[in-house]
Amino acid sequence: MQPTAEPHNATLVEKTPLETYVPPAKPSLIGLSRTELADCLGEIGVAPAQRKMRVQQLWHWLYFRGARSFDDMTSISKGIRTDLAERFTVDRPEVVAEQISNDGTRKWLLRLPSGDNVERAHEVECVYIPETDRGTLCVSSQVGCTLNCSFCHTGTQRLVRNLTAGEIVGQVMVARDRLNDWADREDGTRRVTNIVMMGMGEPLYNFDAVRDALLIVGDNEGIGISRRRITLSTSGVVPNIVRAGEEIGVMLAISLHAVRDELRNELVPLNRKYPIAELLQACRDYPGASNARRITFEYVMLKGVNDSLDDAKLLVKMLKGVHAKINLIPFNPWPGTAYECSDWDQIEKFSEYIFNAGYSSPVRTPRGRDILAACGQLKSETEKLSARERQTLRAMAMTD
């Protein structure tokens, strides 16, 4: 069955409002910049002249060694450690479930502070995908997503909140914790070598937190994942694309999925606000794009919707003049979707056409399908509870 086009309606482009973040009484230092850490040290009475050195030490313990308590930070004086522990924590998001796929993919469900809104706990998912030459962590930027791409499970989630920088960096730290992947790993190799901002949410609608987090993740005195190994995927928030290049400097991926505005309006409703021509112009203007640093165009293969050879031809034509590579993604179905994945021989034909036109066109192998961890399948567990289960949760919270 073909999904029908929704009527043009402004409310379909973006959901509002965002839920707000309620910080815990004792905030975590994770996600703070060096300047903010210096301010925290000031709060506990560390003299200005000492702060720079202490920040260096804290940074090393937090982001290079992955210390999970102030007690572990043995090069910092006992007094400062105690004072820090009185006011702050080094907490990461809480892991509420870990699933391991039969292909080695791991998915963590993380619970985040949600104030007293027990009915709707704030949860995100984060996925680790091991490959022979690398390990990629797929990180979320929002609980849910304000956008409504018609083929994406996350887009069907109503609850939306922006993650803080700490919650974004925290996902990388959770993965390193769970994979025993900190600097003291015995064989000196790393498991998490690459980051993709392709989990839940639209990263360019949470620009500041995503920027602050990725600058921490890329900092070579800490987590140290180089910017060339970090990819930010956007559905096309045009005004923030060039900014991302200037202020973050990571690799860019664009969720294109259609070559005509009419179809893209339906698949990626944000296209009504920022149509294809404007999106491609922003890509041409992306700072740092070159033949060696190409922009990835993601194209989800939907049977009978966007997978004809005419689409492939137009795709190649429209990418002229853009430093581009194309990534074909087999559609990952989720319960309730009306879309189907293109037939394999059609994907091959499409891919071959693009390849012959001079583009590398890898087809992304779906990973972790058995644990619903593949692209676009992430959705908060809490959202899936029935009304009765939610009522029970609320009742339990009231009797606590």
Ligand code: SAH
């Ligand atoms: N919001 C950002 C990043 C998260 S989605 C974005 O849209 O780019 C990461 C990628 O997965 C995007 O290219 C998205 O279009 C794709 N995707 C979403 N749902 C999918 C599905 N069911 N099957 C395959 N890919 C999907």
Ligand code: SF4
């Ligand atoms: Fe949001 Fe990306 Fe899903 Fe679209 S594809 S709804 S932008 S997460």
